[in-house]
Amino acid sequence: MAATTGTLALPHVARAQSAARVVVVGGGFGGASCARALRKVSPKLDVTLIEPNATFTSCPLSNEVIAGLRDIAAQQFTYEKIAAEGVRVIAQAASAIDPQARKVTLADGSAIAYDRLVLSSGIDLDFKAVQGYDEAAAEEMPHAYKAGAQTLLLKRQIEAMDDGGVVAIVVPANPMRCPPAPYERASLIAHYLKANKPRSKVLILDAKDEFSQQRLFERAWSELYGGLIERIPLSQGGRVTEVNPTDRTIITEFGNYNPDVANVIPPHKAGSIAALAGATDHTGWCPIDPATFASKLVPDIHVIGDACLGGGIPKSAAAAQAQGKACATIVAAQLAGKTPESPTLTGVCYNIVSPGYGFSLAGVYQPKGDIFGEVEGGGTSPLDAPRETRAKEAEAATTWYKKLTVDAFG
Template structure:
C-alpha cells in the first residue's frame, strides 16, 4: 500500500462516510414527503432505502424485490469451500421495515414508465414515484460463449448469482474423483466482483487440498492480468503449490467454445477436459434496466456519478453492478457506497439543493484460506469537469502483511456491511 496506509484509508473512509451525510443540506426531520421507489433489494437497493429514511424519515420509501430469499454473493465462495451452509448467505431486510419504516414489496417490476413516473408490477399494480432508484444487479450474457446458455447453466454452473447455482457447484465438487480437474473460465472486464474468480480458485483449492489432494484447478482467463495478482500468485505458491494454474488470454486462456456434454473447453489452439466446469460468462445490467433503455450499447447503464442519476432518463438513479461507475469495481462495497451518495443526493434534490461533489470508497477482501486473506482498496473523487469518478488513492495488502489479521478484518467487514446494507 505504497504511500497509502490502512490507517490513512480508514481515516478517509470515516471522513467520507461522515461527509456523505453532512453533505446533505436537508435537515433530516423536516424534509419533503416525496415518494422514492427502489427496485432491487440487494446491496445497492437495500442500502439506498435505509439511508433515504435515515436522512429524511418523512420520505415515502418503497423497496421492491422479486426474490423471496436473497442470498449474498459476497461470501458464496466460502460456501463452495464447505465452510458454511447456504443459509449463512441469506440476508433479511426486515429491519428496514421495522426500524425505519421502509415499505417492502415482494414482486417483480415488469415495466417503468418514465413519462408518467410509474412502475408496474407483474400483477398489474402501478406504483408512482418522484424519484426512482434501480439496483437490479447483473444478468449473464448467455449468447457470449458458444455452447453455454441458460439451459446449460443448470448443469454447468456459473455460480455468479448465489443460491441454487452455489449449491450445484458445491455438490459437483463433492462428487468429483480425487485427481480430477476443476476448470474456471473468467470473462473479460467489466464483470461482477473482479477478484471473485481468483478467490473461488483459492477456496476450491482449499477444499481439494483437504479432501481430494491429487486434484487441480485451472483458471482460463480472458484477461492478461487480474486484481491482487502478485498476492494471489504468492498465496497459491505458499498454500497450494502446483495445485492452481492460471492461464492468461496471452497463453490460451480465452475460451472459444464449450462442449457441454463432454465438459470440454476449447481455446484457440487447445482443448481442456474438466471434471467440474465453472463457466463465469460475460455479464450485463439486469433485464429491467436494459428493457427501459437505461443501458447503452455496452449493456451497462451510464450515470452521472454526482448523484447516480441516469444520463439517459431523468429522475431515475442507477447504482450497484448495473451502472457504469468506472474506475470503481462492481462490488457490494461499491454498491453500498454508491447507494449512500445516491440517497444523500436525492434528499438534496428533492429539497431543491444541488448536492456537493461526492467521494466514494471500495475495499475488497479475498480469502485464500480461513486464516489467510488479502485486500485491495480505492478512493474515488467526483471530477466536476469530467463528470466522472477519478481514482485518487488506494492500494493492496503489502506483501509482508499479516494475512491472519486480514482474515479477521475480512470477517468483521462482512458483519458490518451486512448490518449497514440490510437494516440490521
C-alpha cells in the same frame, strides 16, 4: 431462494399527501442500503423497495460455501427490519418502467408511481456471449456467480468429483462483478482439494492477461498450493469461445478441455430491468453522472451499484453500498430543492485464499469527468507481509462482512 409476491405484511409509514415518492428497484447491497438511508435522511419521504426475492443471498464470502467452510444460511438475509423502518417492501419483480409516466409496472400488472427512481439492478449474465452456454447449460456447468442454488450446485459437483479430477473455472473479461472473486474461488477450491482430493487440480481459463491483485494471489498460490492451480491467460489461449454441456467440453481458440467440473462464468451486463428502462447503452451498462448517479439516458432515474459505468470504482458489494448511501443523500437533497454535495466514496474488499490467510484492497473515489476516479488514500495489502498480517486480514474480513450486512439489512 424462496420468492413470494405481494407486499411484506409488516408495518410501514403511510405516505403523507405531499411526500415525494422514491422507488428503489433491486434489494441487494446498493438498493437495500439506499432505501434505508432515504428513510434516515428524510423520514417524510415515501420510500418503496421492489425486490422479487423474500430472501437475499449474499455473494461476498460465498466462495467459502463452495469450499465447505461456511454454511449458506450465513449468506442469507430478509427485509423485515427494512420494512419495520418504514420502507414499503414489495416482493415482486419489476416487469417494466415508463420514464415518461414515471411508473414501475410489477409482475402482477399493477403499477407504482414515483417522483424519483433508483435502479440497483445488479448484473445479468450474458448467456449469448459464449456459444452453447445458456440457463439450461448452467445446470450442468454452473456459473455460481449469483449466490444461492448455483453456489450449492458447484459445491456438490466438486464434492462428488473423484480424486485426480480437474475443476475448470472460466473467467470472462472485464467489466465484471467483483473482479478478484474467481481467483479467490480458485484458491478456496484448491484448499478443499488439497485436504480431500490431493491428486486433483484447478484450471483457470482466463479471458484477460492481468487481473486485480494478481501478484498477491500468485504469491499465495505458491506458498499454499504448489502446482495445484494452473492459469492460462488470454495471450496463451485462455479465452473460451464455446462450451458443450453434454460432455462438459470447453473450447478455446487454442484447444479443447474436458474437466470433471466446469465452472463457466459468462460475461456480464446490467440487470435486465435497466435495459427495459432505457438506461443501458451499447456496452450493456448504464452511463451516469457520477456527481448525482443520475442516468444520462432517462430523466428522474438514478443508477447505483454493479449496473452503472463507474470507471475506477469496482463492481463490488462495498462499492454498491457506498453508492446507495450517497445516492440517498443526493436524491433527498434534490427533492428538497437543495444542491447536493459531490460524493466521496470509500470501500474495502477482502479476499480469502485459505482459512487464516487474507488480503484486501481499499479505495477512495470521487467524480472525475464522466466517471469515478480513484483518489489518494486507496491501497492494497503489501506483497511481502508476514503470515501474522495475513491472518489478521482474514479475521478483519469477518468483521467487515458483518458490518456490511448489518448496514444493508439491519
